[in-house]
Amino acid sequence: MTSRRAFLMGIAGVLFPSSAAADVLEDAAVRAEDVQRLRNRVELWQGFASRSQNLLARYVSIRHSSLLAEPLVSTGTLMFVAPDRLVFHDDTPSGSTTELIESGLRIVPNGGGPAIALDHDRAAAARWLAHKLRCLLGAGTVDELLTDAKAAVPRGSALRLELLPMRGSPTRRTIRSLLVRFEPLGGAVVELELAEARGDRVHMTFSDHRQNLAADQLDTVRARMGSVINGHTL
Amino acid sequence: MHRGELVGGSSDGLLPLAHRRDPHLHFVLLRSDAVPAEQALLEAADAVAQRLPNERILLAPPAREIDAWMDASALFLLPAQADPRLADKLKPHAIAAAISVLRARLSSPLFGTTGEDPRRDPIGLRELVRGLSHSIGHVDPHDKMFAPRVTVAGDLVSFDGQAALLLLQSERSLDALETELREAVGDEIHVDVLGEGTRERAARTLVRNAGVHVLVSTLALLAIVLAVEARSIRPVVSMLACALAPALLLVSLLPGIDTLSIPILAISFGIAVARTFICEHQPPAWSSELLLATALLPLAFTEYPAWAHLAWCWALAWLFGSMVVRVMWSDRSLSRASKPWFGRSRVSLVPMRWLAITMTIIVLVAAAWASTHLRYAGPSVTPFHETLAEAEQTLARSFFNQDTLAEARSVATTEEEALDLAAEDARLIAALVPTQVALLDAPGSFVLPSSQVGSRHQALLELRLADAMEVVRSNLVSQGLRVDAFAEFLASTADLSHPPTASAALQGPLAAWIDRYIDRGQTSVSVRSYLHLRHDAAVPDVRGADQAALPLRGPIVFALEDRERFPTWLATLIVLGFSVAGTCAWAHARNLATALATAMGGFVAQAALWLVLDLAGRSIGPHLLPIFLLTGTIAAVLGMRACLASTQVEALAPGAWLVAGLALLAPGGASIVAIEPLWRELGLAWLLGASLATGAGLFIAPGLCAAMRSWSSARAG
Numbered sequence: 001m002t003s004r005r006a007f008l009m010g011i012a013g014v015l016f017p018s019s020a021a022a023d024v025l026e027d028a029a030v031r032a033e034d035v036q037r038l039r040n041r042v043e044l045w046q047g048f049a050s051r052s053q054n055l056l057a058r059y060v061s062i063r064h065s066s067l068l069a070e071p072l073v074s075t076g077t078l079m080f081v082a083p084d085r086l087v088f089h090d091d092t093p094s095g096s097t098t099e100l101i102e103s104g105l106r107i108v109p110n111g112g113g114p115a116i117a118l119d120h121d122r123a124a125a126a127r128w129l130a131h132k133l134r135c136l137l138g139a140g141t142v143d144e145l146l147t148d149a150k151a152a153v154p155r156g157s158a159l160r161l162e163l164l165p166m167r168g169s170p171t172r173r174t175i176r177s178l179l180v181r182f183e184p185l186g187g188a189v190v191e192l193e194l195a196e197a198r199g200d201r202v203h204m205t206f207s208d209h210r211q212n213l214a215a216d217q218l219d220t221v222r223a224r225m226g227s228v229i230n231g232h233t234l
Numbered sequence: 235m236h237r238g239e240l241v242g243g244s245s246d247g248l249l250p251l252a253h254r255r256d257p258h259l260h261f262v263l264l265r266s267d268a269v270p271a272e273q274a275l276l277e278a279a280d281a282v283a284q285r286l287p288n289e290r291i292l293l294a295p296p297a298r299e300i301d302a303w304m305d306a307s308a309l310f311l312l313p314a315q316a317d318p319r320l321a322d323k324l325k326p327h328a329i330a331a332a333i334s335v336l337r338a339r340l341s342s343p344l345f346g347t348t349g350e351d352p353r354r355d356p357i358g359l360r361e362l363v364r365g366l367s368h369s370i371g372h373v374d375p376h377d378k379m380f381a382p383r384v385t386v387a388g389d390l391v392s393f394d395g396q397a398a399l400l401l402l403q404s405e406r407s408l409d410a411l412e413t414e415l416r417e418a419v420g421d422e423i424h425v426d427v428l429g430e431g432t433r434e435r436a437a438r439t440l441v442r443n444a445g446v447h448v449l450v451s452t453l454a455l456l457a458i459v460l461a462v463e464a465r466s467i468r469p470v471v472s473m474l475a476c477a478l479a480p481a482l483l484l485v486s487l488l489p490g491i492d493t494l495s496i497p498i499l500a501i502s503f504g505i506a507v508a509r510t511f512i513c514e515h516q517p518p519a520w521s522s523e524l525l526l527a528t529a530l531l532p533l534a535f536t537e538y539p540a541w542a543h544l545a546w547c548w549a550l551a552w553l554f555g556s557m558v559v560r561v562m563w564s565d566r567s568l569s570r571a572s573k574p575w576f577g578r579s580r581v582s583l584v585p586m587r588w589l590a591i592t593m594t595i596i597v598l599v600a601a602a603w604a605s606t607h608l609r610y611a612g613p614s615v616t617p618f619h620e621t622l623a624e625a626e627q628t629l630a631r632s633f634f635n636q637d638t639l640a641e642a643r644s645v646a647t648t649e650e651e652a653l654d655l656a657a658e659d660a661r662l663i664a665a666l667v668p669t670q671v672a673l674l675d676a677p678g679s680f681v682l683p684s685s686q687v688g689s690r691h692q693a694l695l696e697l698r699l700a701d702a703m704e705v706v707r708s709n710l711v712s713q714g715l716r717v718d719a720f721a722e723f724l725a726s727t728a729d730l731s732h733p734p735t736a737s738a739a740l741q742g743p744l745a746a747w748i749d750r751y752i753d754r755g756q757t758s759v760s761v762r763s764y765l766h767l768r769h770d771a772a773v774p775d776v777r778g779a780d781q782a783a784l785p786l787r788g789p790i791v792f793a794l795e796d797r798e799r800f801p802t803w804l805a806t807l808i809v810l811g812f813s814v815a816g817t818c819a820w821a822h823a824r825n826l827a828t829a830l831a832t833a834m835g836g837f838v839a840q841a842a843l844w845l846v847l848d849l850a851g852r853s854i855g856p857h858l859l860p861i862f863l864l865t866g867t868i869a870a871v872l873g874m875r876a877c878l879a880s881t882q883v884e885a886l887a888p889g890a891w892l893v894a895g896l897a898l899l900a901p902g903g904a905s906i907v908a909i910e911p912l913w914r915e916l917g918l919a920w921l922l923g924a925s926l927a928t929g930a931g932l933f934i935a936p937g938l939c940a941a942m943r944s945w946s947s948a949r950a951g
Contacts, residue, residue, distance in 0.1 A: 063340055067352060067719045069711075074341040088343060096338040107345065109338035113331060116339065116348050124395075126347035133343075168273030170395055174347055196346040204343060 042142050044159065044187030048211075052139040054218055055080040056210045057188075059088070065200040078206060079221060080138040086130075089225045097225065100130045125174035128165055129194070132178055136189050137206075159184055173197055183209075246430070246789065247494050247540030248613035248856050253792040255430040260408075261636065262400040262415060263426040263629055272395035278419035279389050279398050285418040289404040292388035292747045295680075299743035300384065303680060305354055306726050307734035308363045309699070310682050310690050316362050317693055323359060324702040332357040333709040356720050357706060359727070382633050388747060392632035399633050402427075408435050426625035428636065436619035437493045444618075444909050445496040451904035452500040456507045456897055463511075463893045477506035480555030487547035493617050494540050497916040498860060500901035502548070504924075505864070506555055508894035513559050521822035522871045525815060527552035529867035530860055532810040536803060537796075538613065538856050585880045587944070590937020594838050601841035604848035608801060611855030612793035618910045634673060638766045640788035642776070644678065645760040649752060653736035656751075656761035657681040659784055662776045663765055670771040676763035677748040681739045691730055700728040767794065796856065804854075804862065811863055812837050815870035819877075827942035828877045835873030835935030836866035839927040846922050857912060858919050865923030868898065872931025880936035881943075891932070898924040 056079055063072040076090040086100040093111040105126055108115040118126050128148065135145040148169070152162040159182040165171035174197050181191035188209045194202040246254050264278050265271075283290050295303070304311075312320060322328055336352050339345050354360070382390040382399070390399040404411050408431050415425045453474065460470040481502050488495055509526065527549045534545035614637060616623065629636060642663065644656035656678030663674055682690060703724045710717050717724070732738060739748060751762045765786070767773070773794045776784040796803075812833045820829030843865050847854055872891070902924060905917025 061341060061343060063345075065340065067340065067715055069714050069716050072337070072340055072714065090338075090341050094334065094338060095341045098342040098344055100344075105344055107339055107342045107348065109335045111334060111338060113335035113338065116350070118348055123347060123349060126344060129344055129347050170272055172273075192343075194343060194346070198346070200346055202343045202346070 042145070042161065044184075045136070045182050045189070046142055046187070048183075048187035049135070049139050049141075051211060052080060053082045053212045055137065056208075056213060056218075056221060057137075057206045058208045059204050059206050061088075061090075062203045063200060064203070067200075077221065077225070078137060079218070079225070080134075081218065082139050084134060084138070086134050086138055087225065100134060105130055124170040125165075128169075128171040129175060129178070132163055133192075136180055136192070154179070246433075246614055247492055248538040248615070249789055249792055250537055250539060253787055253789055255636075255639075255789065256403075257430040257434060258403055258405055259429055260402045260404060260411065260431060261428040261629060262402055263428055263625055264398040264400070264419060265396065265424040265426070265628070266422060267424075268422065272391060272398075274423060275391065275395070275398040276385060276387075278423040279385065279387060279400055281418045281420075282400055282402075282415060283387060283389075285414060286402060286404070289402045289406075291401040291403050291750045293390050293399060293401045294384040294388055294675075295744050295747040296388040297384045297386050299388075299747065301354070302743045303734070303739075304360075304363065305722070306729075306732065307680070307682070308360060309694055309727065310687075310733050311680070312362055314689070314693060317697070319362055320359070321697055323357060323362075324697055324699070326705045329357055329702065329705045330709050333706070333713050333715070337713040337715065353719055354723055356710065356715075356723065390633055394632075397628060397632045399629070408432060426621070426628075428622075428625055428629055432622060433617055436622050437615075437617040440617045440619070440910055441491055441493060441496060444913075445491065445493075448496055448500055448904050448908050448913060449503070451907075452503050452901045455900035455904055456503060459893060459896045459900060460507065460511070463889075473507060473510045476510040476555070476559055477503055479558045480506055480551040483554050484547050484551035487550060489543065492540075493615055493910065493912060494857070495544075496910075497901070497905045497913050497920070498544065500905055501860075501864065501920055502551070504898050504901040505868070507900075508897040509555075510559055511897060512890055512894050519822060519875070521818040521874065523552070523556040525818050525867050525871050525874075527556065528814055529811075529863055531814075532807040532863060533859060536807070536856075536859070537792075538859070541856070541859060544860070585936040585940035586933060587937050587941040590934045591941055593934055594834065594938065597838050597842045597845060601845045604845050605801065607848075609848070609851070609853040610797045610800060611853035611857065612789070613796060613856050614789045614793065615857070615912055617912075634766055638672065638769065638790050640765045640767050640786050640791045642676075642763045642765060642784050642786050643753075643760040644763070644784075645758050647758060649740060649754075649759050649761075650736045652752070652759045652761040653678060653681055653739060653748065654684050656763055657683040657736065658685070658778060659776065660763055662778065662784070663763065663774070666774045666776070668768075670768055670774040671765050672768050673766040674763070675765075677739070677744070677751045677761060678763060680734065680744055680748075681736050682734045684735060687733045687735060691733060694730050699730065703728045767791070769794075772798070800854075800856065803856075804859070807859065807863060808837065808840055808866065811840075811866045811870075815866065815874075819870070819874045822874065823878060825881075827939050827946060828874065828881070830942060831877050831935045831939030832870050832874040834938050835876075835930045836870035836927075838934050839869035839923070839930035840866045842926045842930065843919070843923045846926065847919060850918075852915065852918070857916065861916060861919040861923050864920075865927045868924060869927035869930040869935070872928060873935025876932050876936045877939040880940060895924070895928045898928070 056077060059076055059078050061074045061076065063074075065072070074090045074092070074095045076088060076095060079085075079087045079089065084100075084102045088098040090096055090110055095110050097108045097110060099106045099108070104117065104119045106115055106117045131147075132145065132149065134140065145163075148166060150164045150166060152164065154160045154162055161180045161182070163178045163180065165175055176195040176197050179191075179193040179195070180189055182188065183190045186209075188206070190206050192202075192204040192206075194204075196202075262282065264275050264282075266274050266278075268274055294300075309320070323332070333356060336356055339348075339350070340352075382392050385391055385398070391397070392399075402411070406414070408427060412425065412427055415427065419425055456477070457470060457474060460473055461467075464470055464473075481499055484499065484502060485491060491499070505526065509522075529552075530541070530545045530548040532545070533541040536542055616626070626636070642659060644652055644659050646652040646655050656676060658678070660674065660676040660678035660681075661683070663671060663676065664679060667674060706720070707717055707724060710720060734742075739745065748761075753760045753762065765774075767788075767790045769790075771794075773786060773791055776786070778784065815836045816829045816833035819832035820826065823829065840862050843862060844854065847858075899921060902917045902921030905913045906921060908914055908917065
């Protein structure tokens, strides 16, 4: 007689042939409806991401931190250019521009001042988060998204997915979880919530997604960003 | 090694006692194949710490204690030359800019992953301290990409999180310690215990297994050589017994058979058999016996304990062997039992003057050229072991090379004074990083010397830190940051009443870590500092205010010093050998030409050996000293007999000399196929040395002797 768990694992295996996805589902799939929900969520997103050559979106970022008297609210523009360039550019000079490339990340204050340049080889948590953000907001695949992470499906009707660093990994000491909410129709990421181990939370909402813009439009946006962060080329 | 054990495990017999490592100090390397492994390794390290709480030593101050100490002391520990930069950072506009940059960075979603900790330093003062991190022990996770990290418990984790390192000081046997460790960490964590104790055990195993093979193979080869020549069992057994007599005495005189002894014993077999065989066919010459007995005596004056001991043992063993041969040789029945295939013919040697002179000039000039670029091999020996080398490589790659570790001691009458002195010394040593010192691990680097407290306090007062902190406070408020979150930084930076003196350190968060560096004697206390010296630099000359040199200890210290003086040592030993050979030959032949030619034969053989080893790309070091001396002696012995044969004083039995030459080569043949690299190296050197000695003795010495005689005759005529 086939057990219920084995039956669910079989379904997961059929739905997600990749081993990474199957591993993740093994952890998450306790109920059949969970499997179905996870499948729907990732599939929707996968359809959106697979079409991304470039992407522009507006964001509102709110950092909750014990360092701050009040939550720090920033607005800005997200830009993704295939294959791996992802930029978060705050609108104001008091904000910053965060640029993710394949080998590392750079945080440049818009108003001037020393940038933080980090090589991924040295910072496991930065590498993990940059990878997940690039997958989610760029052109990632299911395998890439679920690599080196544990996925969970939060309860509720919203299309949400929670990604957690693997237990025992150095990343876990910095990042607790990354909660993602997908747009119900198109599959685009509309909300991110990053929970840091030291207690900070970063909540980002995305809107006005514009996918696959013409090169000249992208150049205009890039030039506008570059003019704000003088001395740094995007 | 315990006295009375036949098999010893010393792997650093060439190191003076003061420079040897503590065999009870063990590095415990934990590795895991799991990905990620760090959490499992940290748990395993914790399990070891709980299991062996009294034996575990902190490799580094625990990360939190470092942070606590540095938060309170960083500005005091900054050198005076950093003050202008510190003053720049404390200017109001610089503070405003730093706080606004912090606020800008906080808006990045990835700020939390950068490792920045603004709570402890919102205006970047610690960047100035990071510049010093190379001089503050293992506290260097930020500036070096592949530097190990200090764990919360005070152990080290490799940069990739795949290995962890602990330090134990234990009197237990290595096997018991390993069993304990394996039980503590479980099956999924791979444990390697590294250190002098492990090397000694590996050496002991090596000697027990492979060493016996080398000795038995040498005896088998010698038996074959003798059997082919004698074609009778009795003389073969007798000659082997003669050969074994001095070797057995040598074994009993040595403190134990270790890795260095094996090839020397094998060579002693070969020389003894060759000597015995020659004695059967030619009357033994007392001068030859004296030359062989004193062959290694110059080593008695060197700093290498194993060789110094061997020198006397060899001399005694050889004199005993000479007596045995005298007795055996007087029994003519042995000679009658032997039926040599080459017969018992005797020949006189025809000297080749011009060949000898030409070869001597070529060899000496080429050796002089080779001596200008010595490839030196240090006195430390790592015995061959299947897994030891791999584990030691991992240790060196992920953490540090234990062979580059040196120790300095700051001695005073009290703990505070000793730590204060260590702080002075640490600053002197830190100035040598990175040119001569690769890494400094010193408790003194966390302490401000008492001589500098006053000046440092005054310098910080002039920076008006309290006012600067008020500016920081107002900027934090204006940028929407909570002042309370930075309260500790603001308070500790403005407070100059607690300088990081030795007494504060001994009562502060680092006290437990510092304690492991303190040795308490009856009348004095010393604080140790560890330096990782660079292989390519000279031993640092560290001098304090009193101009007294800070003594450094450790294998690397001795190796670096020995590298400088080794050519002088070798030249001295060769000159000594030259003098002894010439004196013995003169005493035997009462002829100056024979004496000089004999000594020159040995000298040319040694020069040729140096040249050939250099051309073959081999390293030369103290381990080869006996080979050089024996090569010179064999060449001198052969040269003296050949000189006498060339002047018709005595006839030469060519077949006997050929067989003796084969007997000399047998130990080299057996050693060169051994698994131990040191034995292969010595085996190769001996094969070359014995061959060159035979050539120099039989061809160059008589040629030079004849040339000198004819030159002397020409002058007299």
